[in-house]
Amino acid sequence: MSDDIWVLGAAMTPFKRYKDKDVIDLGSEAAMAALDDGGVRMSDMQVMGCGNLEEAAGGVGQRIQKQIGQTGIPVYNVANACATGATAVRAAYLAIKAGEADMGIAIGVEKMGKQGLLGAAGKAKGTKKVYEPKGRYGAVRSPEGVLGTGLMPGVFSQAGMEYAAQHDGVGFEQFAKVAVKNHQHSTLNPLAQYQKAYTLEEVLGAEMIGYPNTVLMCCPTGDGAAAVILVSGEKLKTLDPEQRRRAVKISASVLTTDPWTATAQVQPDVNTLTRVAADKAYEAAGIGPEDLDLVELHDCFATAELIHYDNLRLCEPGGAGDFIDSGAPTRDGRIPVNVSGGLISKGHPIGATGVAGIFEITTHLRGEAGDRQVADAKVGMAHVIGLGSACGLHILERSAR
C-alpha cells in the first residue's frame, strides 16, 4: 500500500453549456467539491496539475488558486489535446511518485460553448489571391476538403471504416449500436449533458455528419470540470478510517504518444498508441482485461468506441462487431463500457474529460454511483486519446474492505 498512489477525493460539475460561469468558476467548483469529498483543504495540497486546452496560455491553475487558496505550491498547467485531463492527473501523480509531495490536486476544465466542428474556423480574407507553396507540404491552398479531410469526424470515421475493411461483421449498424447504448446509459446519469434514449432507427436516420457517423454518433461540444485529490499510500495511512475506506488505488497510470507506423503519415493512427498504453497498464496493474468490471473509454465518435474495444483487448482480436452485437458493453453486460453515457452523451469538455473518466470509475468502485452503479465493481479503466496523438490510461481498484 505504501508505494501506491490513491484517489482520495473526486468530483465533477454537470456537463452542459453554462451561460454565467467561466473556466475559473467551473474549475473552482470541481476543485472545492473534490477537496470536500476527500475531507482535505487546499492547505494540504503540495502540487496542482491543471488541464485546459482553449485557454492553455492563460495560467488557469493560478487563476483557480486565486479563487480557492493561494499557498504557493507548484502548478503544472498542461495541454495535451483530448488527453489533457489525464495528463493533469499524471502531473500530480508523478510529483507524489517522485516524493516531492504526499498529496496533490488535479483539475480538468473546459468551456467550449456551442462551437461546432473543431478546427474549422474560417480564415480572414486576403486582398489578393496568389498561389505560392507554403508550409511543410508546399501547399498553395488549404487541403481541407480537397485532399480529403483532417477534421475530427472524418478522421474517426475513417479509423472505423478501416477496421470494417479489415474485419467481418462491422458496419454502419454496429457503429450505431454503440451510440444507442451510450445514449441509453446517460438516462441514468444526472451529470450528463444529454439524458435521452434513442432507438437504432433514430440513430441511423439522424443527420449524417461524416459517414458512418450521424449526429447522434458524435460527441457534442460543451462546458464542465472535474477534479481529483491524489494521496501517497504513506500519507493515507495517517488519515481517518472513513477516508481510507473510500480511497481508490491507482494500479496503473500510463501516457503514450504514437510510435512511428508507415501508414500513419497521412491519417492519424489512433490504434497503436492505445494498444501500447493498454499493454503497459495491464502489466503495471498485474491484471488482464478479463478482470475489468467497467471501462470508460474515449468515444468521441461511435466508430472510435468500437475500435477501442479491440485496442483495449476487451474483445477477441477483430471481434468488436460481435462484441457490440452481443450486448457485452451494456451496463448489465460482461464488461460495461461508458455507463456514464460516454463522450457521446455525457459530453466532452476537452480538458475535463480525462479527469471525469477517473471520477466515474472512482464513484463506481466506491459503490456510490446511484442508479447507474455497476454491481460490485472492483476494478475499472479510464481511457482517453487526443489526436496528435496522446493516450492516457488509468486502472483503478477499490480498497480491500
Next chain:
Amino acid sequence: MTDTTADTATKTIAMVDYLELGDEPHLVAQACTTCGALYFDRRNACASCEGRTFEPRALATTGKLRTFSIIHRSAPGLPSPYTSAVVDLDGGGSIKANLLGVDDDPAKITLNMAVRLVTFPVGTDDDGTTAIAFGFEPAEKK
C-alpha cells in the same frame, strides 16, 4: 489539360509540392535513405530510424482503397458532400485525398477496391495561375 499552344498567361501549379504534374502526374515522396520510410512533408529527420538523409521517390498512380468517410458537414465555405479517402499505393506509400466518381454514395464504394490517381483544377488565383489537385477514382467504373 494545359494547351501548350495557348498564350503564356496559361499557368498551372501543383496544389502541393509532392504532386508532380506533366504528362503522367504522380506523387513523389521523400524516402529515408537508411530505412526507406516515406514522407510527404519537409523533413528534419526520419521519425522511424532517425536517419537524416532523404531522396525523392516516384510513387505508383494505382492503389487500393484503405478507408473512407463521406463528409456531409464540412468546414465553413467548403462544398459538401465529398468523400475523403486513404489509399495504399501499389509498391508502397499511403496518401489521403478525395475519392471521385462514386457519387458520395456508400453503396458505390467497396473497401479495398482498386483505384487510380487523377488530377483536376481546383481554382485560379488573381495572376491567372490554376492550381492542380489530385484525387482517386475507381480503376473500374461500376
